Amino acid sequence: MTTPASSMTAIRSPIDPVRAIEVAGAAMVEDTLRRILVVDDETTIRLALSRFLRTRGFEVEAADSGSAALEAIERQRFALMLCDLRMPGMTGLEVVPQALQRDADLGIIMLTAVNDASSATEALNSGAFDYLTKPVELPDLQAAVERAMLRRMRTMERRAVDRLIREEVALRTVQLEREKGALRELTVSVAETLINAMEAKDLYLRGHSQRVAELGAAIAAELGESDHVVELVHTAGRLHDVGKIGIRESVLNKNGPLTADEFSHVKDHVKIGLEILQPLGHLGDALLFIRDHHEHWNGMGYPHGRSGEDITIGGRVLTAADAFDALTSKRAYRDPMSAAATLDYLHTQAGKLVQPQVYEALRRVVERGDLPTLPQS
Numbered sequence: 559m560t561t562p563a564s565s566m567t568a569i570r571s572p573i574d575p576v577r578a579i580e581v582a583g584a585a586m587v588e589d590t591l592r593r594i595l596v597v598d599d600e601t602t603i604r605l606a607l608s609r610f611l612r613t614r615g616f617e618v619e620a621a622d623s624g625s626a627a628l629e630a631i632e633r634q635r636f637a638l639m640l641c642d643l644r645m646p647g648m649t650g651l652e653v654v655p656q657a658l659q660r661d662a663d664l665g666i667i668m669l670t671a672v673n674d675a676s677s678a679t680e681a682l683n684s685g686a687f688d689y690l691t692k693p694v695e696l697p698d699l700q701a702a703v704e705r706a707m708l709r710r711m712r713t714m715e716r717r718a719v720d721r722l723i724r725e726e727v728a729l730r731t732v733q734l735e736r737e738k739g740a741l742r743e744l745t746v747s748v749a750e751t752l753i754n755a756m757e758a759k760d761l762y763l764r765g766h767s768q769r770v771a772e773l774g775a776a777i778a779a780e781l782g783e784s785d786h787v788v789e790l791v792h793t794a795g796r797l798h799d800v801g802k803i804g805i806r807e808s809v810l811n812k813n814g815p816l817t818a819d820e821f822s823h824v825k826d827h828v829k830i831g832l833e834i835l836q837p838l839g840h841l842g843d844a845l846l847f848i849r850d851h852h853e854h855w856n857g858m859g860y861p862h863g864r865s866g867e868d869i870t871i872g873g874r875v876l877t878a879a880d881a882f883d884a885l886t887s888k889r890a891y892r893d894p895m896s897a898a899a900t901l902d903y904l905h906t907q908a909g910k911l912v913q914p915q916v917y918e919a920l921r922r923v924v925e926r927g928d929l930p931t932l933p934q935s
């Protein structure tokens with residue numbers, strides 16, 4: 559079993575700096591892409607812009623319409639797209655979101671007429687980086703392209719780091735859950751040592767906690783409870799009577815009816831159990847289930863006299879499993895009851911000792927033969 563100390567050393571920092579640099583580095587390598595798509599329905603503008611960009615060392619492809627541009631983007635990756643706003647067929651405003659859908663890293667610069675600032679603003683809102691007004695001054699174009707290339711690189715780096723953080727958070731969450739599980743398992747093992755010591759004092763109790771755990775978990779699953787709750791019921795079942803370690807042996811093993819004082823002393827095992835387990839806060843709701851395992855559906859149980867749904871679901875389930883196992887186990891003063899006779903008896907207790915729905919779930923589990931097969935001493 560993993561000890562908490564060794565498992566804690568396995569915790570990684572939320573962001574691994576080496577991986578962050580690797581991913582950011584990969585993003586920068588990606589940005590060596592210097593291919594630009596020029597989209598304009600006017601041939602002269604297309605040719606002039608393409609020629610200028612080629613002299614600046616870019617690889618250029620030209621498209622004469624929005625749909626031709628989208629086809630080109632599907633065919634290969636571009637670092638930037640210079641896109642005319644007003645074109646027959648698909649407008650530049652319609653091209654922007656579709657282009658970004660195909661390549662979220664694409665940098666987009668719109669080309670607009672002087673009097674079309676509102677459309678340019680709209681294009682910026684839908685994801686374009688920048689806009690240039692026609693006629694385009696070549697130095698302005700060069701400056702805009704450089705800004706867009708830089709911004710694309712920063713955006714890609716940021717996305718890569720965001721992705722890394724998301725992956726690291728997911729990984730760390732899984733690790734923490736695993737460590738919590740290991741810690742819970744360790745705690746239960748230590749507490750079970752107490753249980754074994756206690757059950758060793760009483761021949762008739764041997765194996766009781768384990769059987770209550772398994773039967774309780776089966777009832778909780780039959781009721782449709784989540785895997786998490788089923789596991790908590792199992793844990794609570796294993797630990798529910800740990801407080802009996804604090805009960806005098808003479809009372810625990812008495813052959814015959816208990817006096818009022820003795821019964822009151824036995825009842826203390828719930829409180830003592832919670833005191834023993836209280837520091838183990840990570841047992842969570844399992845502690846509440848243990849608190850409630852002697853409460854009765856009609857409010858006549860102990861230690862608090864809770865009733866109905868004020869009793870935790872785990873408490874209601876454990877009451878039924880505990881009663882079933884106690885009645886079907888041998889005691890010093892009586893032989894065990896059969897499963898069928900025990901079900902008949904507990905049927906008279908539905909609505910009193912146990913919740914009717916919990917009784918029904920217990921009956922289905924028992925009748926299916928899903929009983930724990932642990933030996934009874």
Ligand SMILES: [Fe+2]
Pocket residue numbers: 798799827851852
């Ligand atoms: Fe108990």
